[in-house]
Amino acid sequence: MRILITGASGFVGRNLKHLFEQEGVEIRTLSVREAGWQLDDTCDALVHLAGIEKDSGTVDSEEEYFKVNAYLTEEVFKAFLKSDIRDFIFISSIKAVVDSSDHIVTEQTPAKPVTPYGKSKLLAEELLSKISLPAGKRLFILRPCLIHGPGDTGNLKTLYKIAEKGIPYPFAAIENRRSYLAIDNLRSVIQQLIQNPDLSSSTFNVSDDEPISTASLVDLMYKTLHKSPRSLNIPAGLIKSITKVFSAVGLDLVEEKIGKLTSNLEVSNAKIKSALGIDKLPLSAEEGLIKTIKSFKK
Template identity: 50%
Template sequence: MNIIITGASGFVGANLTAYINKKGYASEALSLRGDWLKQFNPSAGAIIHLAGKAHDLENTSEEAEYFKVNRDLTIALFNEFLKSEIKDFFYFSSVKAVADTADGILDENVKPNPLTPYGKSKWEAEQYLLAQQLPGDKRLFIIRPCMIHGPGNKGNLNLLYKVVKKGIPWPLVKFENQRSFLSIDNLSYLIHQMLNNKTVASGIYNFADDEPLSTNQLINNINEVLNKKSKFLSIPKGLIEAVAKVGDFLRLPLNSERVKKLTESYVVSNQKIKNALRVDKLPLTAEEGIQKTIKSFKKI
C-alpha cells in the first residue's frame, strides 16, 4: 500500500516514514508548497497529514500564517481526499487544539477552549473535517498528540539536557507537576496499527505514552543517563516567575512560556486508542522513551 505523508522531512515525518517503510509500506512524500496537486496521488491507500506550522514559543509569528497553513491547507488536502480513491486520512492536530492547560486527565470529550493562534487554527481545521460527509468506505482520524520526542529531536528536552549536563542545579524543584509525553516509537506503532486494523472507527484519538512523568523525574532520568547525581536548588516559585517575566521582555531563553512548558501539569489519556486497538500497553514506557531520547543527545 502507498502512504502519502505530508511534512515527511520533519522530525515526526522522517521517523514515521522510516518506520512504515520497514513494515512493507511504500511512502510518498508530498510537499504542500507550490502546485502540490501535480504530485498528488489519488490512488494511494492513505494520507498522513503532518505538515503544519508549529507553535512559536517566542510568539514572533503572524497569526494569519497559522490559519493559512494549519487550517486552509488541511481543508484543501482533505477535499482532494474526498474526491480520490484513498481510504484513510490521518490529520495530526494537537491536544492544544482543545486545551492550553489541563486540569485532571485530558480525554477526547473535553470541552474545546484553544487560546493560541496555533491551537485555534488546529481546532478550526478539525471542525471542518468533522463537518464533511464521509463516504462509507473512507475513514477520518484526527490525532491529538501531546509533546512528541525521540532521538535527534530538539526542543525543551534538549534544553533541559544541556542545563543538567553542565552540572547546573535544577532550580524548579518547587514546581510539582505531572506531564504526558509521546515517544516517536509509540507514535509510529499506533499509526501502523491503525493502518492495519480496519475495525478502528473514524474519530478523534489522543496519542500519549502510558504514564505521565514529573519534571523532577526527567531531571533524575537525565542524570541517570549521564551517570551523575541529581542536583536540585530550592528557589521559591514566585522568584522564578518574576525572572521569567524579565525574560519575556528581553527575549531570553528563560521566559514565562518556557517555564510553563517545563513545570505545568498536563496529563493526557490514551485509553480510547488502546481500547480501539485492543492493546493493554504501548511498546515503550514513558521512562524508556525519555531515556532513549536523552541517550541520543550524548551523541550530538
C-alpha cells in the same frame, strides 16, 4: 501497506518515515507547499503532517497559522475525498484543546486553545469534521502531546543541555505531571489504525501511558548521562513571582518557557488503547525518553 506522508521533511515526518520503513511499510512523501501537487492514489492512507509546527515566533502573522494549519489541511482533505485513498490521518495537537490543565485531559475536555497554533489546529479539526465522508473512507484526528525522538530540538533538548553542563535544575520543588509521546508509540498507533478495518472515524488523544514530572525527567537525563542529579528547590511561590517580573518587563517568552516546565498537562490515552484493543503502548514513557536522551548524546 503504502502510506503517503505530507510534511515528511520535518522532525516528526522524518522519524515516522524511518520507523515505518523499518517495519517494511512503503512510504511515499508529498510536499504541498508548491502549486500543482497531486495525491498518490495507490496509497492506502494519507498522514497529514504539513503545517507550521510550533509557536516559534518566526511567523509573520497569526493569519499564517490559519492559512497553513487549517485551510491548507482542508484543501488536502478535499483532494483525499476525490482520491482512491481510504484513510486520512490528521496529526493535530493537544494544544487544540489546552496548553496546561490541573485535570487529566480526555477527549471530552472542552477545547479552549490559547495560542494561534492551537486555535488553527482546532479550526482544522472543525473544517474536516463538518464534511461528510463517502462510504469506504475514514478520518482519524490524532491529538498528540509533546512528541519526542531522535533529532528533537525542542524543550527536551534544552533540558538535556542543562543536565549535560551540570547546571542545577531550579524547579525541582514543583512535582508537576506532564504527558509525552515517543515517536515510536505514535508510529505504532498510526499503523494499528490503518491495519484495523473495523474501526470507525474518530478523534483520539495520543500520549505515552505514564505522565512524568519535569524534575523526574531531568533526573532521568542525569542518570542516562551517568551523572549525579543536581537541582534547586526554589519555592513555588517565588517562581510565580519571578515569572510575573519577566512578564511585566515584556519578556513573555521567558514566562512561557517556565510555564511549560512547571505546569501540569496529563493526557489520557485510554480511548485510543480501547479502540485498538491494547493494554499499553510499545514503549513506556521512561523507555521512550531514554531512547531520545541517548540520541542527544550521539
